[in-house]
Amino acid sequence: MCGRFVLFTSDELLAEVGSWPGISEVHAPEDLPPARYNIAPTQMVPIVRVSESFAEVTPARWGLLPHWKKDLTGPPLFNARAETVASKPSFRDAFRKGRCVIPLDGYYEWHDDGTGKVPYYVTGPEGMLWAAGLWATGMDQLSATMVTTAATDEMSWLHARLPKFLARDEIMPWLSGEELLEPSTLRGFATRKADPAVGNVRNDYAELIDEQPPTSLF
Template identity: 60%
Template structure:
């Protein structure tokens, strides 16, 4: 499950040839559901609300749809339209997961991670959700779910509508414990991703 993450490598995205228009959120170290995030639908990033708003939704009542399970995303009424015609990817420097009340920061083997996502434009605003999958063997000790991260050659396939079910193909993720201050959404500073000594 993904309920908090960080994205601060904006310059890296620019170096990868991704267009960065005005209005994107700044570098963030503790992004939470309902906040603005950066998503990529084509070749540029765009700001969106984290928490999918389907076209038929009339209000923001109810819990935000910030995660969608890859196993059921094609059939669930909340996600099936976006699965058919609203693909995106969500860039992350890493995400947070809790184990026995201790937060851990999870990072990729090559820096930036791209999570499969879906977008919609209900209530007149662009919104998105992060697709999750069963945890890989290396990550299941931390949580039984994780974001559906995509390899570089899978990103365009996902955006084009390919069925990429099953666990993430990305391996070699690293984890380390971080300060419990990340549990408060008002905290958002670089020190949150620094490792803490648990010995």
């Protein structure tokens, strides 16, 4: 799964979207979220949607609000399992007609190394990562969720689930409605221990992605 992630390369994000096949223009508002190092569910994140040859990068609440949602009760729907996304009432409408991608520079995952859960920072093999996503506009608010699959063999030691990270040639097919619900084909992820302070969502600074040396008691 993915419950915290990092995004700090906004200029590269827009340039990357503009290079996608068939995209002639990229629209982005001035109020895109700033560089972030500890993004959590219910916070605002950039998502990318495509209509014909136009791409739109726009902020959305991370936690899907289906069209029938009347209030914010219940857990935030920030992950959607690939195995049930086409049939589960919370996601099926967005799966059919609300495709987006969510950009990440990396994400955090917690793993028990034998002494308790430790946060790891994970980055992709090709720079920015693109997670398959869904969007909706329940409660008159743009919102999104990230699709997850079973982890690949490479990443299963860290967690049993993995966001559906799209290869570059899968982005436009996903956005146009292809299913692409099998585990990611990407390989070559890099992991390193992160600062345990990432566990507090109020901490949001660049040093979180680096493991901190132990503090001496003497």
